[in-house]
Amino acid sequence: MPATWRKSTYSDKDDCVEVALAPAVVQVRDTKARSAGTLQTSTRSWEALTQRLGSPAESTEIH
Template sequence: MGEWRTSRYSERENCVEVALGPAAKIRDTKDRTGGILEISTRSWDAFVIDLCSSNPRDLREV
């Protein structure tokens, strides 16, 4: 599994972290020992691409 990373645009303790590997694992920086959300790397890539697009979709419609 990859190393945990945070966004360079966020505060160090007020964000989420992601570790990329065979699956994308996501956790809250304020509760690192809490639960971890695991999704496919394909889903993570689609999320990031949509988030960075000039016209992101409303996630309630996905």
């Protein structure tokens, strides 16, 4: 089954990344270079990243 790609509503129309979610992995690609390949990570790592990015600025200190 082909991946379903989606992009953030916060992104510009032409400058953004797309994300495809699957049960075990998340794929990320550049909309300007879709054929250049994808970055792939575990869903657990993706969830940690998106939670961190959504945290208030004062809590983004690297430990």
